[in-house]
Amino acid sequence: MSSEITIQQQVDRFMQGAGDALTDDTVARLGFMMNELLIIADRVTRNKNIMKLLEMSETKDFAKMLDAMSVAFESYKESPATSGGIGGMLKVMSDPNVQGSLKLLGNFSKELNK
Amino acid sequence: MHILVVGGGMGGTILANNLARRLSGELEQGSSKITMLSASDKHMYQPGLLYVAVGKMSTSELYRDQKSLLESSIDFHVDPVEKFDLDNNSVTTKSGKKISYDILCIATGSRGNAEGIPGLAENSCQFYTEADAVAMYKKLSKFEGGKVVVATGVPHKCPMSPLEITFFLIDYFKKRGIWDKVDLHYTYPIGRVHSLAPVAEWAAPEFDKEGVTYETLFNMKEVVPGKVISEEDSSAEFDLLVTVPPHKGMQVIEDNELGKGGFIPTDKKKLNMEGRDNVFVLGDTTNLPISKAGSTAHFEAEALGENIAAIVQMGEPVRDYDGKVFCFIEAGDGKATYAMFDYNNPPNPQAPTSGLHWFKTAYNRMYWASARGII
Numbered sequence A: 001m002s003s004e005i006t007i008q009q010q011v012d013r014f015m016q017g018a019g020d021a022l023t024d025d026t027v028a029r030l031g032f033m034m035n036e037l038l039i040i041a042d043r044v045t046r047n048k049n050i051m052k053l054l055e056m057s058e059t060k061d062f063a064k065m066l067d068a069m070s071v072a073f074e075s076y077k078e079s080p081a082t083s084g085g086i087g088g089m090l091k092v093m094s095d096p097n098v099q100g101s102l103k104l105l106g107n108f109s110k111e112l113n114k
Numbered sequence B: 001m002h003i004l005v006v007g008g009g010m011g012g013t014i015l016a017n018n019l020a021r022r023l024s025g026e027l028e029q030g031s032s033k034i035t036m037l038s039a040s041d042k043h044m045y046q047p048g049l050l051y052v053a054v055g056k057m058s059t060s061e062l063y064r065d066q067k068s069l070l071e072s073s074i075d076f077h078v079d080p081v082e083k084f085d086l087d088n089n090s091v092t093t094k095s096g097k098k099i100s101y102d103i104l105c106i107a108t109g110s111r112g113n114a115e116g117i118p119g120l121a122e123n124s125c126q127f128y129t130e131a132d133a134v135a136m137y138k139k140l141s142k143f144e145g146g147k148v149v150v151a152t153g154v155p156h157k158c159p160m161s162p163l164e165i166t167f168f169l170i171d172y173f174k175k176r177g178i179w180d181k182v183d184l185h186y187t188y189p190i191g192r193v194h195s196l197a198p199v200a201e202w203a204a205p206e207f208d209k210e211g212v213t214y215e216t217l218f219n220m221k222e223v224v225p226g227k228v229i230s231e232e233d234s235s236a237e238f239d240l241l242v243t244v245p246p247h248k249g250m251q252v253i254e255d256n257e258l259g260k261g262g263f264i265p266t267d268k269k270k271l272n273m274e275g276r277d278n279v280f281v282l283g284d285t286t287n288l289p290i291s292k293a294g295s296t297a298h299f300e301a302e303a304l305g306e307n308i309a310a311i312v313q314m315g316e317p318v319r320d321y322d323g324k325v326f327c328f329i330e331a332g333d334g335k336a337t338y339a340m341f342d343y344n345n346p347p348n349p350q351a352p353t354s355g356l357h358w359f360k361t362a363y364n365r366m367y368w369a370s371a372r373g374i375i
């Protein structure tokens, strides 16, 4: 008698093992998770805004924006506190990068108000 | 085009979501509108009641907020309809609002009517409402043995529940180690143990295997303490009576004279109310001689969704409902089978398996995705 088992026997044993390992509770939890995942996937895939965001997330600009945000955040954490007052403000405002950022924010708010 | 869905249960919810998906363009442009009126802000997974009654599910698992199950484009209100003015295409709600429609879909469901049989409500356990299912579980957990009778009235929702509750009771008593102290007796109103002949042929030997006795052609006439008496002049004595009560449609349907017993005469293929082209009926509310089941409501909702969307977009319906019903049958001992049938093909239930029991167990938790129209 051969000690080799057929593929069908392997499948049967696997199924029986899986069956013995499962409980009603496990199956119920898996069902619950599938339910939630399906609902999330459905919501995400049919939400135009989220889909647009996902599309945008694949562009170089988006990656650059995330990089810029993290660099800005780091340098903010590391920079010494500003001295404040009109003089401090003028110093910050004279930085061309700050001026560029304010322009970007201005354009953004113009678009929002359209 | 204003589509008004009355009833936010299985049928109404699946239909409204199906339509919202199919008509998303029209809804966005404002050329169509879907309104749903229901009697509750909660949606109950009713099949779970069977499990609650034998301690296999908790009541908190039965509910979700109705709004969370609906597409955001559906205008949902908890304001039950009190008057239907079909000649003038309008309904009046409990709050007094008059709402006009172009297309009306009625899915108000059905309810147990134990009061229709003298003594039944007072002397039996039932599992068709949350309160009844919890009360049944409490009674069961104090039961220490004796004669248990399962008796069924017609029509009733969920065609498989008389069989399922019987198999669940066997499991329950075995688990508690008192099965040898229980005599389980099953009665059924027609001349076999289930209305569908192939299901009856499968179930009777299963009962024999477990030592469950049965009596067919047993229509409950009256229940007195300890005894249920049939129209056929026989009787069964019990220490515990578990019943599937006869059902009626909702009172509002009767009050508006839309159909006898609260069930609306419905065309079996197009699902329009007989004599009305812009009024559709689905789920338990129809008078169709098919199972009052969630799956019936589901398949009807899919056919109707396609047809109503086609009416909005092309002026004509495109398909017929074929009478499809799919019911799992929990057969106890961690196993289940199923019956699938339609107007032309009878069911052919096979030997129960644990795989099908798991499928049903998982489906009990995946119902919400089904209500949203995903599966």
Ligand SMILES: Cc1cc2nc3c(=O)[nH]c(=O)nc-3n(C[C@H](O)[C@H](O)[C@H](O)COP(=O)(O)OP(=O)(O)OC[C@H]3O[C@@H](n4cnc5c(N)ncnc54)[C@H](O)[C@@H]3O)c2cc1C
Pocket (backbone or CB within 6 Å): B006, B007, B008, B009, B010, B011, B012, B037, B038, B039, B040, B045, B046, B047, B048, B049, B050, B079, B080, B081, B082, B107, B108, B109, B110, B127, B128, B157, B158, B161, B250, B252, B282, B283, B284, B285, B292, B293, B294, B295, B296, B297, B326, B327, B328
């Ligand atoms: C214990 C039990 C076990 C079951 N098991 C199964 C099973 O295993 N498989 C299966 O397929 N089916 C099963 N069913 C049957 C299934 O739940 C019903 O057939 C299904 O819910 C019917 O759907 P429906 O939309 O017609 O009615 P329902 O789901 O009952 O919904 C009716 C809706 O109408 C609303 N309503 C009532 N009156 C008004 C009014 N005047 N105005 C506006 N709204 C109103 C209600 O609030 C509710 O939202 C079971 C049912 C029970 C109780």
